[in-house]
Structures are given as structure tokens and as C-alpha cells.
Amino acid sequence: MIAEWGHIAQILALICACLLAVIPMVGSYRGYINWMQLARPLAQLQFLFVAIAFAALCYAFIQDDFTISYVAQNSNSKLPWYYKLSAVWGAHEGSLLLWILMLSGWQAAVSVFSRALPLVAIARVLAVMGLISIGFLTFIQFTSNPFETLLPFYPVDGRDLNPLLQDVGLIMHPPMLYMGYVGFAVAFAFAIAALLSGQLDAAWARWSRPWTLAAWISLTVGIALGSWWAYYELGWGGWWFWDPVENASFMPWLAGTALIHSLAVCEKRGVFKLWTVLLALSAFSLSLLGTFLVRSGVLVSVHAFASDPSRGLFILAFLFLVIGGSLGLFAWKGAAIKSRGQYEVVSRETLLLGNNLLLVTATLVVLVGTIWPLIHKEIGWGTISVGPPFFNLLFSILVVPFVFLLGLGPLARWRRQSMAKWRQRILFALGLSISSGIVLNAVFGDVQEFHAALGVVLGIWVVICTLQELLSHQHGNQTLWQALSKLSRSHWGMVLGHLGFAMSVVGIALTSTYTTERDVRMQPGDTQPLAGYVVKFEQVGPMQGPNYRGTAGEFSVWDGDKQIAQLHAEKRQYLASGSMMTEAAIDAGFFRDLFIALGEPLGGDAWAVRLHYKPFVRWIWLGALVMSFGGGLAIFDRRYRVARRRQSSPAQAVQTTEGEAG
């Protein structure tokens, strides 16, 4: 019964979306104020209905309502309640509903936190989002309805959630990721509204910035969670596989990173307008493209959803409408847009543009690498997989100029930077980072490992440049503390964003170079050396879980005579599906992880055991968290609230923020 209510709510949400897409938009052209005023309540009403539908589906999962086909296929009465809940978004239909929930949530948030916006702007922004909602709500209603029932013949128990997904990391990963994906819809809608009105100005950039940042933060955290999950759950100790699904989330991230920087330039200097608007359209378009690639079955992926040509066709038509339509609008209206600011070759503008271009190049590399197999097949050259070597090579090349410019950017002034003042700082930072990076790598690592040394050099370069920039704010007889306490939150956001990125780069370089992996045969009582530690296989025995049975191995790790860890690794067989899963045991540390996984039984009590030593692997994810925290600081910068309180006109707002860095 609850399921029917959910289904009805889903249909009502679709009706709301249709009204939202039409009435305020028409009103904005005809000048009907009361039509435009409907935008906010309609957006909120749509969110309410989607939330009811989503809650109903959750309830059906918790209650084991196997009359619903989607529940029967993805849940099981023996599943713990929290996995029942995460099973809601464990497969195509439910995850689509989650996606729609996020979209409606963003929509409702825009309707609430947009008091300062002119009515015409908010009407159009919400109408564009309503249009996107129509697409997804029609999609779910007609091709992927999670509320479809199996009545009158329904199973006694469900088929269980894919064991790979029965994990704590998976409870949070998709919601964060989708929040990020869909969040770029806000920037997209703002860009469309701006193109429609022809007013691409500093005010537009300032309104878009916090929303773009919020989406970017969610996406950053979502990607980091996914990588962390892959690391401990897939049992191979890898943390990034360049799988199409990962790439689908990485492309909007790259474009979004370029967007938050170019929005900053646009707001402060009034240049790069066309470029920024193109990035805003691209970030969301890439999210949609990723959805198409993942859900249509045109690409084969480890975590692709079940493929179905009718679904693929629907999303493709939607892609043509949204991406084609918005790029068409860009081509049509773009000619009228003029950038007013002036800047010279050596200036912060140029450096930011350089990094934007590198980010876009990186996006294109991922895009081409992801769809190349598809194009290759269509030309008639057969099926291939583009492997990690391609991506790794190109990214290790692109990251060098990128980090170089990233360090220089904040040190340069807007408009024009005098080379004479600059040269000394650059040479100092270059000299110090190169020498200390090489020395550190030689002392703690291996002189010959060029990639590790490069990673450390890049990391130190960013740190030194950032410190120099912070120190440069000290003038006259101010103490350093006084100078630093005057910096805005968005300035600290930038500092943390850059330091976090450096942290991830160092983590990636060191983990990739210095990881030790050993596959050994071990019996209880055996010991094996691992990177200076000794691993002892204590015992192995059968175990029983709620919906699986398996084998558990106990290991102790010794540093000399001192035991530093007691680890518990499992090999599980899930009852409903019969599939085998590896639960790796990890001793996590700031500077290194020890990773132990049970391989296959080798007869008797002997097992093939994988022992990994992974230095600095946590830095990859910690760096991402630091970056997101920086983004959070930037959102809560005072000027967004000041602007709101004053209800100021765009021109005034520009003056209040001019001169701030960030």
C-alpha cells in the first residue's frame, strides 16, 4: 500500500516539474509577476513529493515488501537494516530516484536561499531545473519505475543486494557522488538563465559561486569515498582503476574545478565570461554524459548498471535536448557577450587561464579515453579497452605544468605582475622545492625513483608558494598573526584547497612508487617479513555472518619485539548469490597502511595471503578532505551574506568584493 502512495507521489512530482518548467518561464517573458512567483512554491512542492516517494521506497525495503519487483531483486530478509536502506540505491531504478531526490533538493535549496536574486532570474533558473527534472522523472516513470509490483505472484524472499555493495562505504558514497553530479545542475541553470537574459556579469558569477562550490565539495568527497571503498573492499589494494564509472565522476570534477576558478576570475575581473559559461554548461553536461555511459550499456564496466537499449535511447534523446540545446543557445547568444576587463600576459588572469586549459585538457583526456573504445567499435575496428597506462602517462605529464602554475597563481597580481619582484620568489621556491624534494626522496626512499621525487618536489613547491603568498600579506609593523587574521574565509579556502591538492599528489606519487606487494603461502604459525615488519598468521577458522558464511584469518604484526597490530581478514561467501568476497584487514596509519587479504585456500590450513605495504596512501583521501574543507570555508565567506543582507545591486556588490583575493 505504501508503495502505491510512493508511486502516486512520483507522478505528482512529475506534474509539478512540468508546471515549474512552463509557468515561471512564460511568466518571465510576458512579465507576469504572479506566474514567476509560482517558481519557488512549485520547486518546493516537487521536492516534497519526491521525498515522499523516496521515503516510501525506503519503507518498502525496511519492511521487506517483496511484492515490489525492485525490492525483491535487491534485498533480502536476512540483510541487516542499514544495508536494506543502502540497497534502496543499490541498483538502477532506486539510484535514479536518489538522483532525482538530490536534484529536487538542490532546486528547493535554490528556492530558499535566493532572496537577493531578481524575480526574473529565479523564475528562469528554477524553470530550467524543472525542465531537467521532467527529463529524469519521465525516465524513471516510463522506463525504470522502482515501484513496479510483482503482484499477484511474488517471491517469499529477495535475491539479496550485490555483496560488493554490502559495505559501510557504499552507504555514503552514492549519495555524496550524486549530490555533486546533480549540484552542477544549479550552475548550469544559472548559466542558461544568464544566456537567456544576455546578462553575464559579476552578479551572475557571484550567485553561481557558492552553489558550484557546494556541488564541487560533494563530488570531491564522493569520489574520495568511492576510491577508499574500492581500496578496502575490492581486495586488490588499488584505489583508482580508470573504470568508465569512475571516469564518469572524474570528468565533471575536473570541469567543475576549472569552473570554480574561472568563476572567481569572472566575478572579480569581468573577463573569461564566455569561457566560464561554457564550463558551467560542460560540468553538468559531463554529469549527464556520464549517466548515459553508465546506464545505457554502451560501455562495459565493472559497475555498470544492467543495460537496456530503450533506456539508453531515452537518455540519449534527453542528452541531445539538454546538451545540444544548451550548446546551441551558447552559440546563438554567445556572440553578444563582451568581456570588459584588461590584463597583461604576466598576470593572475593568464595563470588561471593556463590552469583552466590544463584542466580542460585533462577532462578531454578522460573523455577520449573513456569513449574511445565505443568509437573504435563503431568505426568497425573492433572492441578494445583503453587501459590505465594511457591515463597514467598523460596525467603524470599534465600534472607538472598544472602544479607549477597552481603555485604561481596566488603569488601573482590581477591585471599585471612585475617580473622583477616575482623572479626572486619563484627562484627561491623552485630551488628549495627541487633540492629538498630530491634529498628527501634520496634519504627516505630510493634515489632512482624519479616519479616519487617528482611528486615530493611538486608537493613542496605548492607548500612554499602558498607560504610565500601568506607571508606577503604582512605589511609595515603588523604582526604576522594580525595580517593572517584579516584574510577572508575564501582566501583560507584557496590555501586549503591548494595544500590539499598537494597532499593528494604526494600521496599518489609515493603510494604508486613505494608500495610493496607480496603474495605468499602461509599456514597458521608462519611468519613473513613485510617492509621491516613481521606478519604472523595466528589462526584461521570458519565463521558465520547474518547472510554469509566464510573463513576468518587472524594476523599479528610485529615491529621487532613489539606487537603493533592485530588484524582480522575474511573471505566470505554470500548465501543468496553464492558470490565470494574478500574483506581485507588494514592497519591504517598516517604514513603507511598495512593491508592483508586472504587469497585462495591451498589445502590443509594453508592460504595464499596477500601482504601489502602502502606508504602515504591515506594522503590521497585526506588531501581530498582538506580540499573539500577549503571549499566549505569559501562558501561561508562573509561577502555572500553581506551581499544578501544589503539586497545590493550587482554593481555595488562588485565594489564591496573588489580587492579581495581568492
Add this chain to the structure above:
Amino acid sequence: MKKQLFLLLPLLAFLAVGVFFYSALFSDPRELESALVGKPVPEFELPNLLEPNQTVSQQAFGDGPYLLNVWATWCPTCRAEHEYLNTLAAQGVKIIGLNYKDEPAKARMWLAQLGDPYVLNVMDYEGTLAIDLGVYGAPETFIVDSNGMILYRHVGDVNARVWQAKLADIYRQAGGL
């Protein structure tokens, strides 16, 4: 005029890619002719994946017919086809694996986790045999008859549709099943 052209560029690029997407929705994995069809499997001597101390040559493959399947853990398509290979192996189809430019430890882990449909797995770490076979990417599957002659080459994943439409007949005619 120049600006207009630049503004149109993103749209044109998207439409071009979109056309490929459209045709990809309806297309079958196409076949790729191999220069080696009708010729014997090239000579080689490579380690056995599961017992790296032991080297194997084509003698170790024994009597045909068999499928020679090129795979790697870095290849998502291979993962997708793996389950079907397990099904085929259970039906009694003889499959020999060519583990292509892969990390042996990961490959062994893969077989332990996903099941091992292979009678024997050749470890082609450098990709030398794959080059001789003209392998383009992974996965690829060759049908070899009992005289060691290559009968057919299939590029892309082996799934139920491909198997029933093409490979099964060739395999049966060569005396399999």
C-alpha cells in the same frame, strides 16, 4: 565571423560524438579479420600463470579444439565476459587463457575470486605472444582446432549472443562438445 565559428564548435563536437552514441546503442560487436586465420598458433615459450616456475609451449594445450582467450585484470570488458566463460567451461568447452600484459598477482587473485574457467593460463607479461597473434586489445578470443590451426578470431567480449550466433557453430564443426 570567426567568433561565431568558435561558439559553434562545442555544439558540433557534441553532435559528432552523439552520432557515435546513437549507433553504439544498436550495434553488435563487429568481427575483425585476422591475418592468422588458417595459420597455426605462433610458437612461444612462456610461464604458466598459476605455476610461474613452469614454462609452457603450445604442446601443453593438448588436443583441440579450444578457445584461446586473451584477458587482463585491467580490462573491464574482460570482467564482464568472465562469468560467461565460466558458464562455457562448465558446459565442457576447453578454454585456454592468455593473460596479457598483466600483474600476475592480480591475475591470480582475479581467478580465485571470480572462478577459473581456464584449463591452463599462459602469462604473457611482455605481450610477445599477443603481438605474434596480432592482438589488438583485450579481450579477444581465438578458436583453434585440433591441429593447432586458428579457425576464427573474435574481438570483444564473448557473451551468450555472440556464442550462439557464431562461435558455437565453428567450435562444434571443429569437433568440440
